[in-house]
Amino acid sequence: MVNNPYKTRVNNLCSWMADENIDAVVIEDSEGRRSANLAYLSGMPSDALLIIFKEGKSVLLPWDEILAGKMASAGEIIGYSEYERDPVKAVSGLCKDKLSAGRIELSSQTPHLLYIEISGGLPAFEIVCRTNGAAEKLLEMRAVKDETEIEIYREAGQMTNRMIDALCGGFKSGEIKTELDAALFIEAESRRLGAEGSSFETLAAGASRSWGIHAFPSYTAGSIGDTAVGSSGGLSIIDCGLKYKGYCTDITITVCRGTLSDKQERMVTLVQEAYDLASKAAESGISAAKLARKVDEHFAAGGYVMPHGLGHGVGLDVHESPGIKDKDIYDKPILPGMIFTIEPGLYDAKEGGTRLENDFLMTEGGAVPLTSSRILRLP
Amino acid sequence: MVNNPYKTRVNNLCSWMADENIDAVVIEDSEGRRSANLAYLSGMPSDALLIIFKEGKSVLLPWDEILAGKMASAGEIIGYSEYERDPVKAVSGLCKDKLSAGRIELSSQTPHLLYIEISGGLPAFEIVCRTNGAAEKLLEMRAVKDETEIEIYREAGQMTNRMIDALCGGFKSGEIKTELDAALFIEAESRRLGAEGSSFETLAAGASRSWGIHAFPSYTAGSIGDTAVGSSGGLSIIDCGLKYKGYCTDITITVCRGTLSDKQERMVTLVQEAYDLASKAAESGISAAKLARKVDEHFAAGGYVMPHGLGHGVGLDVHESPGIKDKDIYDKPILPGMIFTIEPGLYDAKEGGTRLENDFLMTEGGAVPLTSSRILRLP
Numbered sequence: 099m100v101n102n103p104y105k106t107r108v109n110n111l112c113s114w115m116a117d118e119n120i121d122a123v124v125i126e127d128s129e130g131r132r133s134a135n136l137a138y139l140s141g142m143p144s145d146a147l148l149i150i151f152k153e154g155k156s157v158l159l160p161w162d163e164i165l166a167g168k169m170a171s172a173g174e175i176i177g178y179s180e181y182e183r184d185p186v187k188a189v190s191g192l193c194k195d196k197l198s199a200g201r202i203e204l205s206s207q208t209p210h211l212l213y214i215e216i217s218g219g220l221p222a223f224e225i226v227c228r229t230n231g232a233a234e235k236l237l238e239m240r241a242v243k244d245e246t247e248i249e250i251y252r253e254a255g256q257m258t259n260r261m262i263d264a265l266c267g268g269f270k271s272g273e274i275k276t277e278l279d280a281a282l283f284i285e286a287e288s289r290r291l292g293a294e295g296s297s298f299e300t301l302a303a304g305a306s307r308s309w310g311i312h313a314f315p316s317y318t319a320g321s322i323g324d325t326a327v328g329s330s331g332g333l334s335i336i337d338c339g340l341k342y343k344g345y346c347t348d349i350t351i352t353v354c355r356g357t358l359s360d361k362q363e364r365m366v367t368l369v370q371e372a373y374d375l376a377s378k379a380a381e382s383g384i385s386a387a388k389l390a391r392k393v394d395e396h397f398a399a400g401g402y403v404m405p406h407g408l409g410h411g412v413g414l415d416v417h418e419s420p421g422i423k424d425k426d427i428y429d430k431p432i433l434p435g436m437i438f439t440i441e442p443g444l445y446d447a448k449e450g451g452t453r454l455e456n457d458f459l460m461t462e463g464g465a466v467p468l469t470s471s472r473i474l475r476l477p
Numbered sequence: 478m479v480n481n482p483y484k485t486r487v488n489n490l491c492s493w494m495a496d497e498n499i500d501a502v503v504i505e506d507s508e509g510r511r512s513a514n515l516a517y518l519s520g521m522p523s524d525a526l527l528i529i530f531k532e533g534k535s536v537l538l539p540w541d542e543i544l545a546g547k548m549a550s551a552g553e554i555i556g557y558s559e560y561e562r563d564p565v566k567a568v569s570g571l572c573k574d575k576l577s578a579g580r581i582e583l584s585s586q587t588p589h590l591l592y593i594e595i596s597g598g599l600p601a602f603e604i605v606c607r608t609n610g611a612a613e614k615l616l617e618m619r620a621v622k623d624e625t626e627i628e629i630y631r632e633a634g635q636m637t638n639r640m641i642d643a644l645c646g647g648f649k650s651g652e653i654k655t656e657l658d659a660a661l662f663i664e665a666e667s668r669r670l671g672a673e674g675s676s677f678e679t680l681a682a683g684a685s686r687s688w689g690i691h692a693f694p695s696y697t698a699g700s701i702g703d704t705a706v707g708s709s710g711g712l713s714i715i716d717c718g719l720k721y722k723g724y725c726t727d728i729t730i731t732v733c734r735g736t737l738s739d740k741q742e743r744m745v746t747l748v749q750e751a752y753d754l755a756s757k758a759a760e761s762g763i764s765a766a767k768l769a770r771k772v773d774e775h776f777a778a779g780g781y782v783m784p785h786g787l788g789h790g791v792g793l794d795v796h797e798s799p800g801i802k803d804k805d806i807y808d809k810p811i812l813p814g815m816i817f818t819i820e821p822g823l824y825d826a827k828e829g830g831t832r833l834e835n836d837f838l839m840t841e842g843g844a845v846p847l848t849s850s851r852i853l854r855l856p
Contacts, residue, residue, distance in 0.1 A: 228590070286657060290657075
């Protein structure tokens, strides 16, 4: 573990601020508007205002000072209540205190009325709110994980693998019979293993409804790991992950029950082939769009179309940069330090769906799997 | 059940729009920015753009058209992909299509950059984004539940009561030993009873950490329903609820284990008295601030201070209008049709905490409890 990664991250942001001629960046995480940039730069899990000043000085204003005392790293921690928990008063007060004039950048997601109020309270300053500004720079920084984050992901991956093994065991033993069983098993197992819990609401879809990419509702009291009605085989999907020290894993298991139809077998084979192909092709610096295209072409040759992207970055948010899709805007290199999913899937309204998803760390030597999800065959 | 409550709600909003000289109101619910106003006006649970035009015509643009076909009610449903799932293109295209000019209101939460883009795309229109506008009007409308909503709440209350009984049974039998047991039991029981799941992440705090109003983490693998370390008695808190047809219930149980200390007994007695006092005093039209003050005065007479408000409205969001706190801004009548919590609580860093919370429907004859949570005594 590197000492205080937060300080390094703040300093990196400050170099960018100097280039952009920005004197302060305001980051806010609140109930209606979440931003993992807060946790990334300060370790505070949520509910605080953070201001980074150009010389690397940071001021954190948490709702919960006790929690901040235990978890946060910042140059200065001031009770938010000193500014009546009002972002306008806090930004205005602190910027006037630390600067006489300058450019203050707000997140591109800042509400219009808040922008107007903050601008009104700081007439001597220029208030910047733009696309591709500080918030997007932070997303770009977060895409390449640092040593601290990679260490967390190695542990999170091992935890996730124990959860996957236990889950597959539950399917084999017959302990897990319903979507609800699967979802609760994952939540309980994640917490027993020491994770904060699941990283998103588990998507558990039995054979009758695995045709949906994202099942709605996410899980029901219905069967899973079952055969489809009037069929001797069935495909079930479990898409889940856990959160450890703030970081999300994201994996998908397909459970194949009984004797699959020819079409189901074909889909499962194509997905496994696409997965193997993508993991092997994921060399350091490969274009995300090109990697996705290889899979799309493989499916096209088999007569199928994948209705979603090949993968996405994971981190403090379950969906982060880099996006891995066969579109021009994703024609960017997957760099060493990036952690991302590879998750090919095929879906059929009658036969059901199949998806295989694992998390990978890009290294100089290519993509290394952190998790070991699989296509599980059951008699 | 009244036929199509959505149409009635849209018409009510349109009357207000006529008074305010607004030609169209734009409502958006997306991953980063949730708004239950969407579900309230259209039945669509999430992820769509909704535009209400002044004559009562509504256009819904869902991300998931199949789901909208099953769940939504709107004058017109158009695939969002027809506008490339871009709110700027959709608002601009539809407003130009249906109106030649006029005033279009966006939510007070609209990001600054989105406001600028929409304004730029509609030069012939006035774009309104204000505090106390349409979004706040809808919150006010939602505070008084209609017949459809009250019917849903009667069912949700009965479901919640079955969950409470099962939970108390689990504590009595010893089946529930840890905070994790309690949280998973609530999730499973809610779904088994036919609810969509829990209405928020269960807060389960055993005797060693029930001193926190809102426990962090919300639950752990630690004990619950236990005695505090080095004590013959303990106070545990379980704050939970379920979601049924989109609507949230919210209740809190205190579990008293063993022989309580004098101070713990005093706190439990004061909370029960405050609860009884508030439920009895909650007459139709009473000021929310005055109701809260009665409880604060009761606690003050006993030498205690409650560190949170007395209650809040519940609905499509778990926290809604009316707020019930002893502050001037809450000096507003609690009207028939409002559904709200009464939840007095006291907390002590050493002795732990106790809270009792149920949901009530205000009627002409006074507040009627919809749920039957309680202070549970265990040997």
